[in-house]
Structures are given as structure tokens and as C-alpha cells.
Amino acid sequence: MWKKALILLLLAYHTVTFSQNPKLSNQTQVSIFTCGRGEQLYSTFGHTALRVKDEANQLDVVFNYGAFDFRTENFYLKFVKGDLQYFMSVTSFEDFMLEYQTDEREVIEQTLTLSLAQKQRLFDQLSAASYSSERYYTYKFIDRNCTTMVAEKIGELAGKQAIQKVDDTTISYRELLYPYFENYFWYKLGINIIFGAKTDNKAEKLFLPVELMHSLDQANANGKPLVRGTQTLLTGTEKKTPFSFWNSSYPIILFLVVLMVINKKWLFLGYLFVSGILGLFLCLVGLYSQHQEVLWNYNALLFSPLFLLLPFVKERFRKKVINGSLVLLALYSLFMLNKPHLLLMLPFIVVTFFMLWKLSGRKSFKLLPSVK
Numbered sequence: 001m002w003k004k005a006l007i008l009l010l011l012a013y014h015t016v017t018f019s020q021n022p023k024l025s026n027q028t029q030v031s032i033f034t035c036g037r038g039e040q041l042y043s044t045f046g047h048t049a050l051r052v053k054d055e056a057n058q059l060d061v062v063f064n065y066g067a068f069d070f071r072t073e074n075f076y077l078k079f080v081k082g083d084l085q086y087f088m089s090v091t092s093f094e095d096f097m098l099e100y101q102t103d104e105r106e107v108i109e110q111t112l113t114l115s116l117a118q119k120q121r122l123f124d125q126l127s128a129a130s131y132s133s134e135r136y137y138t139y140k141f142i143d144r145n146c147t148t149m150v151a152e153k154i155g156e157l158a159g160k161q162a163i164q165k166v167d168d169t170t171i172s173y174r175e176l177l178y179p180y181f182e183n184y185f186w187y188k189l190g191i192n193i194i195f196g197a198k199t200d201n202k203a204e205k206l207f208l209p210v211e212l213m214h215s216l217d218q219a220n221a222n223g224k225p226l227v228r229g230t231q232t233l234l235t236g237t238e239k240k241t242p243f244s245f246w247n248s249s250y251p252i253i254l255f256l257v258v259l260m261v262i263n264k265k266w267l268f269l270g271y272l273f274v275s276g277i278l279g280l281f282l283c284l285v286g287l288y289s290q291h292q293e294v295l296w297n298y299n300a301l302l303f304s305p306l307f308l309l310l311p312f313v314k315e316r317f318r319k320k321v322i323n324g325s326l327v328l329l330a331l332y333s334l335f336m337l338n339k340p341h342l343l344l345m346l347p348f349i350v351v352t353f354f355m356l357w358k359l360s361g362r363k364s365f366k367l368l369p370s371v372k
Contacts, residue, residue: 106236
């Protein structure tokens with residue numbers, strides 16, 4: 001009995017001792033990593049992580065808020081709904097750098113000007129969170145991601161007003177994101193179809209890794225620059241994507257042109273019906289998802305759910321649906337005039353107008369009646 005009690009006491013002492021964080025030395029450095037873009041969709045915008053290094057305690061760890069588990073039950077449904085749980089992982093500096101070295105992605109380090117007390121407080125908070133439910137957070141594309149989580153932690157130490165966005169806030173989120181998909185046509189098309197009205201708001205929130213890096217360079221805390229040193233730990237290799245016919249708008253344009261040349265009623269009805277399914281999805285996902293970026297999606301004016309009626313209604317009612325759809329398409333076209341993805345959506349606008357006009361039974365594109 002006494003032996004069992006002694007073993008339990010030793011185990012309890014060992015657990016408490018092990019769980020205590022070391023007292024950081026004056027040599028401790030806290031820095032922010034800004035990582036270059038990757039080739040996967042989830043790494044298109046780069047990455048932000050936080051490093052704590054203390055040689056006196058043989059400590060060099062990276063806290064990473066960008067982790068998620070593909071094995072999560074109903075992963076894709078949760079991602080679409082907006083309640084997928086991301087979490088903070090803790091890795092050694094060597095393991096973290098090996099991943100980015102393998103992927104040939106750039107890593108820039110900004111060392112922060114913090115007091116020892118601030119460093120200890122940050123390290124204790126992150127360490128405690130890594131062993132509790134606080135390591136999890138609900139991912140939001142603009143409002144809550146690896147960059148905003150790190151910015152929030154540093155802001156708690158340096159003051160919430162210390163880190164202010166310095167990049168252009170007069171452009172929209174959609175304009176800001178558009179160049180990131182320059183060599184990824186299908187990503188660009190999908191993102192711009194699924195994103196709704198929120199992404200056309202002014203990009204006032206700091207949510208991209210490179211934006212945080214620029215803002216930290218201009219930040220001050222207690223009258224001193226928040227960043228006392230910047231260095232490039234890894235020089236990334238810029239991978240030039242060769243032109244690919246299949247990774248461009250040409251396949252879609254060719255497909256749409258072929259449909260118009262064939263000029264068959266059943267093809268037009270089939271295309272519009274599929275467009276209607278897409279439009280219905282855009283409407284429903286806005287109601288289902290907690291991602292504000294997909295709410296109020298005006299692309300449903302182009303891919304109208306009304307098109308679902310066209311193959312099944314009588315000719316008289318079909319013309320009413322077509323006329324209503326033409327009005328919606330005209331409104332959509334006017335609304336798109338100042339949007340960055342106008343050219344991307346233009347082939348769909350043209351072919352939809354052409355098909356609706358043909359199905360309406362009109363013989364010409366004259367807007368005014370001829371005078372005899």
C-alpha cells in the first residue's frame with residue numbers, strides 16, 4: 001500500500017515538474033516568421049508563425065496556428081459550413097524549416113523588441129494553450145486565420161493599436177486577392193464565383209501574412225520600433241508556371257463558342273439548367289455557411305436558379321422567365337463594370353445572353369422596332 005502511494009506521489013511530482021515552463025533568460029528572442037506562397041490552395045497566400053528561442057534553456061520552438069486535420073469527420077462539409085477547427089501546433093525550429101526548405105519557400109524572420117516579462121508571459125500563454133482546448137479556433141478566411149491569431153497575440157503585449165495595417169485599404173478584398181491566382185486559372189474562377197459581396201468591401205482588416213510583415217515594420221511600442229531586426233532565413237525559389245492551354249480561360253471559351261455554333265435548343269436548355277443548379281448552390285451555401293465571404297452572392301444573377309424552370313414550363317411562361325432573366329443579367333453586367341473579375345466572367349455573360357435571346361424567339365438583336 002505504501003509503495004503504491006509513494007509511486008503515485010512521485011508520478012504526480014514528475015507531472016507537475018514537467019508541465020512547468022522554464023524561466024526564460026535575457027537571451028530569449030521572440031520573432032515572427034512570414035513564409036512564402038506554396039503551390040497548394042491552402043498555402044496560396046503564404047503563412048505566419050511565431051518563434052521563441054532561448055539558447056540558455058536549449059529552447060527553440062515554433063508555434064504554428066495554421067494546422068488542420070484532413071481526417072476530421074465530414075472535413076469538407078465543415079470547411080464549407082465554416083465551423084472547421086484549426087489548431088496551434090508546436091514544432092522544433094529545425095523541423096519547421098525543413099518543411100519550407102523542401103518546398104523551396106521563402107522564410108523571413110522579424111525579431112521583436114519585447115521585455116523579458118512580455119516574452120515570458122507570451123511563452124507561458126502559448127505553452128498553456130498548447131495543452132488545452134485554447135489551441136483550437138474556428139477558421140474564418142478573413143477574420144480568423146494563422147495571421148490574425150499571431151497579430152492578436154502580439155497586440156495583447158505591445159498594445160492593440162501598435163499594429164496597424166499599412167498596406168492599401170482603398171482596394172477591395174477581391175482586388176487584393178486577385179493577383180495571388182495569376183497562374184491558377186481554375187482556382188481564380190472558382191474563388192470568384194463562390195465569393196459574395198463581402199469580398200468587395202474595402203480591405204481594411206489585416207489578414208494576409210505579407211500585410212502583417214509590412215505592418216510590423218512600421219509598428220511602434222513604447223516609443224520604440226517593434227521590430228529590431230529582419231533577416232531572410234530561406235530564399236524561396238520562384239517557380240514559373242509554363243503556359244498551359246488547360247490552365248487558362250481558353251477551354252471554357254472554346255466550349256462556349258462550340259455551344260453557340262451548334263445552336264441547338266436542347267443544348268441551350270441543358271447549359272442553362274446546369275447554370276441554374278450552380279446558382280441554387282450559391283444561394284443555399286450562403287444560408288448554410290458561416291463564412292461571411294459567401295453570403296449575398298450576386299453571381300446568382302448570372303447563374304440564375306430561374307433557369308431550372310426553363311426545360312419544364314410551357315412556352316408562354318418560359319418567355320416570361322427568359323425576359324426576367326435578361327433583366328437580371330443586364331443588372332449583373334452593370335454591377336460588374338467596376339469589378340476586377342469582369343473579364344473572367346465575360347464569356348459566361350455573353351453566352352448566357354446569346355442563349356436567352358435565341359430561346360426567346362427573337363430573330364435579331366435590334367433593341368428598337370424598325371420604322372416602316
